[in-house]
Amino acid sequence: MEINITAAAIEKINERTEGRKGYLKLKYDTDGCGCAVNGVVALWFVPEIADDEIAIETNDRTVYVEKSKMIFFDEQMKIDFSQVANCFQLKSPQQILNGHMSLIMKEKTDCSI
Numbered sequence: 001m002e003i004n005i006t007a008a009a010i011e012k013i014n015e016r017t018e019g020r021k022g023y024l025k026l027k028y029d030t031d032g033c034g035c036a037v038n039g040v041v042a043l044w045f046v047p048e049i050a051d052d053e054i055a056i057e058t059n060d061r062t063v064y065v066e067k068s069k070m071i072f073f074d075e076q077m078k079i080d081f082s083q084v085a086n087c088f089q090l091k092s093p094q095q096i097l098n099g100h101m102s103l104i105m106k107e108k109t110d111c112s113i
Contacts, residue, residue, distance in 0.1 A: 001075060005060045008081040009088060013045075013061075016103050022047045024061055026079075026090070027104075028069035039072065041098040043079070043088050047108040073097070 003026075005013070013024065025044040046064075053064040058079075065073065074092035081088050088101040 001056050001065070001070065001073060002077070003056050003058045003063050004076075004078045005058050005063075006078060006080045008083065009079045010060050012081045012088070013103065016105070017045055020045070020105075022106075023049050023064055025049075025053070025064040026073065028066065028072045041072070041090050041101065042104055043090070043101050044104045044106050046106045 017024075022045050025046050027042045027044045028039045029042045049064055050066070052067050054067050054070065056063045056065060063079075074094055074097070077090055077092045077097065079088060079090055082099075085100060087099075088103060089099050090097040090101055
């Protein structure tokens with residue numbers, strides 16, 4: 001899998017994540033979508049990486065993808081930022097995977113009992 005991040009997207013990601021430690025992740029989110037094959041691609045900034053995530057090197061930074069969800073992504077993709085729509089976009093030569101993607105900032109939660 002190959003992911004390219006445009007200069008506009010790099011600038012917005014850096015602006016939103018400035019001063020924070022974490023990892024950029026493409027998440028195939030199925031919450032509220034009915035079943036595992038119905039989902040939407042989301043861009044997350046997470047404090048930790050799970051064991052089942054694969055590191056994809058890009059032209060800017062490493063992006064993580066859940067191994068079990070890689071089937072839902074194309075072989076070549078681009079993360080872009082649209083100034084007009086004020087949102088991120090995930091595109092491939094074949095399709096637009098998500099034309100209105102937010103950068104969701106996930107915080108570390110303490111689940112200890």
